Amino acid sequence: MKVVAAKVPVSTVWTSPEAPRDIDAPAVAAAPDVAAWAQSMDTETRLGLHGRTLTQLLYGEPVIVRSERDGWSEIVAPWQPSSQDDLGYPGWVPSAHLGELPESATAPVAVAVPVTSLTAEPGTGALAELSFGTVLSSVEHVDGFTRVALADGNFGWLTDESLRVVNTPATSEERLRLGSLFLGLEYLWGGTSAYGLDCSGLIHTVSRVLGQRIPRDAHDQADALESVPIDEVKPGDLYFFARPGKEVHHVGFVSAEGMLHASETGKVLENEALLPERRETLVAAARL
Structure with a gap:
């Protein structure tokens, strides 16, 4: 096993190397275009993702590689706790999406806007567009920009206004404000990025920006988080839903x-x- 990191803005995690369809080519390309992929799918095509996609990795997110086959890597994502594996969320991603871990640095910052430009120097052209929920270690702050460690061993810059210092205390008001950034965004099975979110992906990704590492899936969130009586919930808490005799299948912010x-x-x-x-x-119901 080896530890690496996602080196593309968004890498979709699949159930197997055989899972992607022809229409999914933009998502599995060496330089994926997840925005174009999401825009290309109608409802029927999106329904076809059930049993194919699992979650998504964001730029710089560490993963453990267990095996490699035909240009694909079997991974677990430790930032996404799961009852499926003690080490993290399991699945498969194109090996081309993985690179070196970012250099060790201090003061992690999270992208707290839907999308922001990563640049080589402050104010220059974009190297990449990073999604909400991306967490990187910061190196220095200069004139409204933050220098961050990148997955290829280099460094880049992000605007301070697009970031949130991860260790800043979270509030329920901020939790709802961040979630509301995506009102009107089309649901995406397995989505944890600005290009599409599923129910638990919304909760997980907002929590990541707020410095809270919680499970990826709704039923695991229900099991892991502090339970509160349903009639005592406050805005920013979580509601969980399940059918009789079944595990939790849906979650949302109160x-x-x-x-x-x-x-x-x-x-x-x-x-x-x-x-x-x-x-x-x-x-x-639960409280974060």
Whole structure:
């Protein structure tokens, strides 16, 4: 086994090297275009991701490589805790998406806007567009820019206004503000990036920006987080949903309106009242 890092802005994690379809080519290319991939899919095509995609890695995210086959790497993602594996979330990614770990540095910062430009020097052309939720170690701060360690051993710059210092205490108001950045974003099974989120991906990625490392999947989040009575929830807490005799299948942020959540394939991220069919499957709540 070896430890490496994602060297592309967003790498989608698949169930196997055989899982991607022809339409998924932009996502598995050596230089993936996840935005174009997401835009190319209609609802039926997105439904076809069930059983194919698992989660996503963001730039600089560490992974453990267990094996390699035909240009693919079998990995686990330790920043995404999972009951499937004690080391992290398991799956497969193109080996071309992986590179050296960033140089050790201090004061991690997270991208706290949907997308921001990574540049070689302050104010120069973009090297890449980094997604919300990307966490990198900072080296220095100069005139409104932060220098960060990159996955190829070099360094780059991000604007201070696009970042949040990870160790800043989190508030429920900030949790909802960050989640609301994606209102109207189309649901993406396995999504943890600005180009698409699923229900637990929203919770996981917002929490990452706020310095909280929580499980990736809804049922694991329900098991791991501090439980609170449903009738004592506050905005920023979590609602969990399950059908009788089944494990938790959905999660959302409690909001003043009802719930901020990525609903399901074919719908968009929304902040809405709890519908009767949702209330029928509301089984638990938790506090971050």
